[in-house]
Amino acid sequence: MTARNGRGLLHLAAALDQQAAYDAASSVELARLAEYGALDFVTLGDTFARPGLDALAVLSRIAPATGRIGLVPTVTTTHTEPFHVQAAVATLDWVSRGRAGWGIDVSTSEGEARLFGRRHAAAADALWQEAGEVADVAARLWDSWEDDAEIRDESTGRFIDRDKLHYVDFEGSAFSVRGPSIVPRSPQGHPVRVVDATDRHARRTAARYADVAVIRVAGPAQARALRIELRDGAAEFGRNPDSLRVLAGLTVDLGDGEHAAEPSHGGGGPRQTAQGPLYRGGPVDLAELIASWHEADAADGFHLTPVEPRRDLERLVNGTVALLQHRGLFRTFYPGSTLREHLGLGRPANQYAAAGGTP
Template identity: 90%
Template sequence: MTAPHGRALLHLAAAIDQQAAYDAASYVELTQLAERGALDFVTLGDSFARPGLDALAVLSRVAPATGRIGLVPTVTTTHTEPFHVQAAVATLDWVSRGRAGWHIDVSTTEGEARLFGRRHAAPADALWQEAGDVADVAARLWDSWEDDAEIRDETTGRFIDRDKLHYVDFEGATFSVKGPSIVPRPPQGHPVRVVDATEGHARRTAARYADVALVRVTGPAQARAVRAELRDAAAQFGRDPDGLRVLAALTVDLGDGEQAADPGHGGGGPRQTAQGPLYRGGPVDLAELIAAWHSADAVDGFHLTPVQPRRDLERLVNGTVALLQHRGLFRTFYPGSTLREHLGLARPVNQYAVAGGAS
């Protein structure tokens, strides 16, 4: 689908993080609100550095209460078992009927390492190299079941065609995995992989493995340069650059009433803070900012983190999104049912089925 000026429609996503929220109802409510705005997906952060609910488990609870919107929890690749991680993400894809994503992150501090007691903290470049290995082996394990591997033939008692299950035999620097997975191939083939590509160490991993790259930038020129760098790097890794969506990540404070953007927040871009780019203003000026960046071909869309989740997400959906829909820049309904369809990404071909690899 394309906008009136010929460019592809915007992609929009929102964070539903809340401080000290331990009830499922609040996350369901926020996700349903985002779904009413036809947002591509919501994210829910997670970390070993702070107490809180498990993001993947929370979104598994949200899945049956929603029908179309993508669900993207943060799951770290440090101190966790790659085999378990890929199985959990695949399970979310099954229970959501093809709406799962995975925000890949790493754990860098010695305090977090002590929670597990297995190893010390490692440098960021090594952790992101490992994260790339986990993303790689996850894709292999998702493909270790061909789509028609399940027979379910009651007359013969055959459940699986064993010729369509494959060993992945992965050997990385910090782990090895034989496979196959214990979960059948997910509905999307590969759940959508998301990486914050702002920092240099993560950017290489994003270019090689991510379907969606988030970048924290303060202006369209900077965004355009980072997007071009990511697309070029993806091509060097043998990927089709059009298979990578680059979203600008902004924190938004939409206030309690319509107001002009604070100086430095509207028009040319948001203000840089210690926590990243911050937009403070009303929904109308935010819509203008988003439209201007889109018109400049700076990014493929935006990932927005509300300062006050309930208030700002409601103003985002009823104000900013409604204005963008009115201008023909954003969808008014979901034309498909999976997160890959929302993002305009093809379902990956099974690498083992194509290669005809032996199990």
Template identity: 80%
Template sequence: MTSSHGRGLLHLAAALDQEGAYDAGSYVERARLAERGGLDFVTLGDTFARPGPDALAVLSRIAPATARIGLVPTVTTTHTEPFHVQAAVATLDWVSRGRAGWQIDVSTTEGEARLFGRRHAAPVDELWHEAGEVAEVADQLWDSWEDGAEIRDVATGRFIDRDKLHHVDFTGTTFSVKGPSIVPRPPQGHPVRVIDATEGHARRTAARHADVALVRVASAAQAAAVREQLRRAASEFGRNPDSLRVLASLLVDLGDGEHAAEPGHGGGGPRQSAQGPRYRGGPVDLAELIATWHTNRVVDGFHLTPTEPRRDLERLVNGTVALLQHRGLFRTFYPGSTLREHLGLAKPANRYAVTGATSWTGATS
């Protein structure tokens, strides 16, 4: 993998969202189709603002029905308990054997706040600051069990090495968490964090905490500018910018089959629509757009939302992805087993194992 990563692996992901669908079978079918195409991960949106199944629960159902593809549900940090959120995401990482991600989002409306009755809606910048704190405490809780903390020694009756459990003692703006977690450290160490960094309020949080930043942009120039801004901000936060993957998010309408893309689409880029940047054309032109943007280091990959879920995902995998594989631009098999491996991201070191920080027994270093 190259130091700039933009010249390295192409990353592709797809959304599984489908309005009004509660049957698990349709989600499983599409996740398997995406896996057959070698996609890095699938996402499933979630919000308190409209009816729908719980995304994390749906992807937990998909986990045993798939083997390699990453699973990234949206889990909102507003009105939810950070301790419960991290435990749920860690559990998904365990049941999927290291394929979990977490798309971090916030809830901004008073109507959503009334569903919980705990507090009123807050300004967006405050909510994204809180989301960053939730991401930070999740990392600490995931590290609160060192690798090897479970002993499971029947002869002595010892289940846990207490010296390998650690207090977190985190105090944020709106919450505090002591820890340790109730779930052992996830297989990936830290499940992959995904943030839609299109809006300015979310961009700072993404630069500081995200492994994958999604950007909804309608031109290559705009995508390149946002990617550079995110990488520069990540560096200012003390991160290696090569540890951040920036993916362009597009709606894709492949209903025109092999017809040429509409003017302004294809190699020229998508068009802006009320729903976001939208590509409409055939799989061949979409492959050309993806190849061009990636080769020019505009983005590290693409997150694609099918306009018509089944039809467009089939054409994406059987057409666009197959063409990219034929050109040697995209994988034909998964060389690793975890989502971090798909993305070329290392497993984070456990901060407590490295520093010998405060243990669960209360002893200080």
């Protein structure tokens, strides 16, 4: 679909993160509100560095309570088993009927490493190389079952066509994986992989493996330069750059209601803080900021993190999103049912079926 300005429609996503939230009910409410605004997906962060509920488990609870919106938990690739990670994300895709994503992240601190006692903390470049290997082997495992591998033939007692089950033999820098997945190929084939590419160490992994890259910069010129870098990187890896969506990450504080954006928060770009770019003002000026960045080819859309989740997400949906819809820049309904369809991404071909079954 094309916006009135001739470019593709915006993509919008929102974070559901809440401090000290130990009840999934509030996250369900927020996800339903985001779905009311037809947002592409919601994210839920997770880390070994702080206490909290498991993001993937919470979004598995949200899945049956929603019907269209994409669900993207953060699941770290450091100290975890790649085989289990891919199976858990594929399970979320089944539970949500094709709406799962995977926020790929790494664990860099020694304190997190001590929780597991397997190895010491490593440098960021090594951890992101490992994350890329996990993303690679996950795709292989997702493809280890062809789409029609399940027979379920009661007359012969055959459940699986073994000719359509493929064995993965992968040796990474810090792990190895053998055998096919235990989860059949999920509705999307590959759940959507999301990488925050603000850190330069993460950009190579994002360019090679991500379906969505998030960049947190304060100005449209910086965002545009990073978008070009990521798309060029994707092309160098043999990918179609148009298969990568680049979203600008922005923390939003809409507590001032309809007031204009504070100086250095609105038309001049968000204010850079230690936590990333921050917009503080009203939903009208936020809509203008989003539209202007999109028009300048700075980003394919935005990933927005509300400062006050319930208040800001409501103002975002009923104010900013409604204005963008009125201007023909954002959808008014979901034309499809999967997260890939929301993002305008095709369903990946099975690499083993396409290669005649050769791993």
